[in-house]
Amino acid sequence: MQWIKIEHKQLAGYRRELVLTETRLDHYDEFRQFFRRELNLSPQDVDGRENLFFRGESGRIYELIFVGKTGRLYPAGLEILLLVEDIDPLPPEDEIDRDLWEFLRWMIGGVGGEWTLSALESTGYLYRVPFAQPPRKSK
Amino acid sequence: MVTEMPSNVREQYPFKAHYTKVNGRIMHYLDEGAGEPILLLHGNPTWTFLYRKFIPVLVDAGYRVVSPDLIGLGMSEKPCNDYFNSLLHHTSNLDQLIKQLDLKGVTLVMQDWAGPIGLGYAIRRRENVKAQLIMSTWAWTEVSPFHSSIFPWRMMHAPVVGPFLLQRRNALTERGLWLSVVNRDRMTEDVIDGYRFHMQSYDERGSFLRFPRMIPLGEKNKENTGYHIIKQIEEKLPELDIPTLLIWGEPDDVFPKEWAERFYEILPRAEKPIYVQAKHFIQEDEPEFISRELIRFLKGL
Numbered sequence: 070m071q072w073i074k075i076e077h078k079q080l081a082g083y084r085r086e087l088v089l090t091e092t093r094l095d096h097y098d099e100f101r102q103f104f105r106r107e108l109n110l111s112p113q114d115v116d117g118r119e120n121l122f123f124r125g126e127s128g129r130i131y132e133l134i135f136v137g138k139t140g141r142l143y144p145a146g147l148e149i150l151l152l153v154e155d156i157d158p159l160p161p162e163d164e165i166d167r168d169l170w171e172f173l174r175w176m177i178g179g180v181g182g183e184w185t186l187s188a189l190e191s192t193g194y195l196y197r198v199p200f201a202q203p204p205r206k207s208k
Numbered sequence: 209m210v211t212e213m214p215s216n217v218r219e220q221y222p223f224k225a226h227y228t229k230v231n232g233r234i235m236h237y238l239d240e241g242a243g244e245p246i247l248l249l250h251g252n253p254t255w256t257f258l259y260r261k262f263i264p265v266l267v268d269a270g271y272r273v274v275s276p277d278l279i280g281l282g283m284s285e286k287p288c289n290d291y292f293n294s295l296l297h298h299t300s301n302l303d304q305l306i307k308q309l310d311l312k313g314v315t316l317v318m319q320d321w322a323g324p325i326g327l328g329y330a331i332r333r334r335e336n337v338k339a340q341l342i343m344s345t346w347a348w349t350e351v352s353p354f355h356s357s358i359f360p361w362r363m364m365h366a367p368v369v370g371p372f373l374l375q376r377r378n379a380l381t382e383r384g385l386w387l388s389v390v391n392r393d394r395m396t397e398d399v400i401d402g403y404r405f406h407m408q409s410y411d412e413r414g415s416f417l418r419f420p421r422m423i424p425l426g427e428k429n430k431e432n433t434g435y436h437i438i439k440q441i442e443e444k445l446p447e448l449d450i451p452t453l454l455i456w457g458e459p460d461d462v463f464p465k466e467w468a469e470r471f472y473e474i475l476p477r478a479e480k481p482i483y484v485q486a487k488h489f490i491q492e493d494e495p496e497f498i499s500r501e502l503i504r505f506l507k508g509l
Contacts, residue, residue, distance in 0.1 A: 096365075098429070
C-alpha cells in the first residue's frame with residue numbers, strides 16, 4: 070500500500086466505485102484517534118482539504134474520504150472508493166479485497182495495543198479470508 | 209432488492225409471504241395456522257428461515273404461528289442508514305405488528321437479539337404476553353466472555369474491519385452460522401443458501417454489522433450501543449411474572465449456560481432450564497425437540 074498524490078485533472082475519465090463504508094469510526098475510539106493522528110486530520114478538513122489516495126498491491130488506486138458529522142468527534146466515518154477507468158467493469162472482488170486487507174493490516178498495525186495483527190489475521194483466517202495468515206502454532 | 213427465492217430454498221421454506229408497513233418500513237412476516245398465537249422471533253444474521261422446522265409442528269398442534277423478519281434482515285426492507293436499528297425501533301416494530309394483526313395473549317419465542325427485543329415488548333405489554341421461551345440470549349449490560357474477546361468477536365466488527373468482514377466477505381453467513389452449531393453436517397449448502405439469497409450485496413448486509421455494534425461494551429461508548437435500553441430491561445426482569453421456558457445449549461459459547469441459570473434466578477415464573485447439545489443457533493441444532501417442549505409447556509399452563 071502506497072500513498073500517492075493525484076491532481077484533480079488526472080481523475081477525468083475515471084469513475085468512483087464505493088467499496089467500503091465505515092459510519093462509526095468511534096465504535097472503538099482508538100481507531101478514530103489513529104486516523105486523526107496518522108494522517109494529521111483536523112475538523113477543518115471538511116472545509117477544503119484534498120482527499121487522500123493510495124495504490125493497492127494490485128496497482129489499483131483508491132480514494133480515502135473522511136466524513137464529519139455535527140455532534141460527533143471528527144472523523145466520524147470514512148469511505149474507500151476504487152477508481153475505475155471509463156466504463157471498465159469492476160475487477161474481481163478478491164482483487165479488491167486483497168488491497169483492502171493490506172489497508173486493514175496497515176490500520177491495525179497503527180492502532181496497536183490490544184488490536185494486534187495476529188488477532189486480525191486469526192479472525193480473517195477463521196472467517197475464510199483467502200489471504201489471511203493461519204494462526205501460528207504454539208510450540 | 210427482492211429476488212425470486214431459489215427452488216432449493218423454497219423447498220425448505222414453503223410458506224406464504226405477508227407484508228405490512230411498520231413505522232414506515234416494509235416488514236415481511238409469516239402467518240400460518242389458527243389458534244393461540246405464537247411469535248417466533250429471530251436475531252442476527254438470521255431471518256424467519258431459522259424457524260422453518262418449528263412452524264409445521266406448531267401449526268399441527270393447533271397454534272397460529274406469526275414470525276416477522278426484523279427490518280434490515282430477511283425479506284423485510286433493508287434501509288441503507290444507521291437510524292432504524294436501535295432496540296427501541298425493533299421493539300416498536302414488533303408492537304406495531306402485534307397491534308395490526310390484533311394478536312392477543314401471545315407466546316414469545318426468542319433467541320439472540322430477539323431476547324432484548326421481545327423482552328422489551330414483554331415489560332411494556334405484560335398483559336398481552338401469555339408465555340415465553342428464551343434461548344441463547346441475554347438482557348443485561350454485563351458483557352459475555354465471548355463478546356469481550358478481541359479474537360474473534362471484537363475484531364470482527366471493529367471499525368473498518370467490520371464492513372470488510374461482515375458486509376464484503378459475508379462472514380457470519382458463510383462461516384459464523386456453521387461455527388455456531390453442533391450438528392455441522394446439517395448445515396448443508398442448501399441450508400446456507402437459505403441464509404444467503406436475500407442478502408446478496410454489500411448494502412443489503414449492513415445490519416449484519418449494525419447489530420454487533422449495539423451490544424453494550426460495559427462502561428465504554430454507552431450512548432452508541434444498546435446499553436441504556438438493555439439496562440432498563442434488566443431492571444424490570446424481576447417483575448416479569450410470565451410463565452417462562454428456558455432451553456439452552458450446553459456447549460453454547462456465545463451465551464454460556466450460566467446465563468440460562470441467571471434468567472432462571474431472576475424471572476419469577478421460570479421453569480428450570482433444559483439443556484441440549486446445541487450451540488448458539490439452537491434452532492438449527494434441535495428444532496424438533498424444542499418445538500415439542502414448547503407444546504408440552506403451553507399445554508401445561
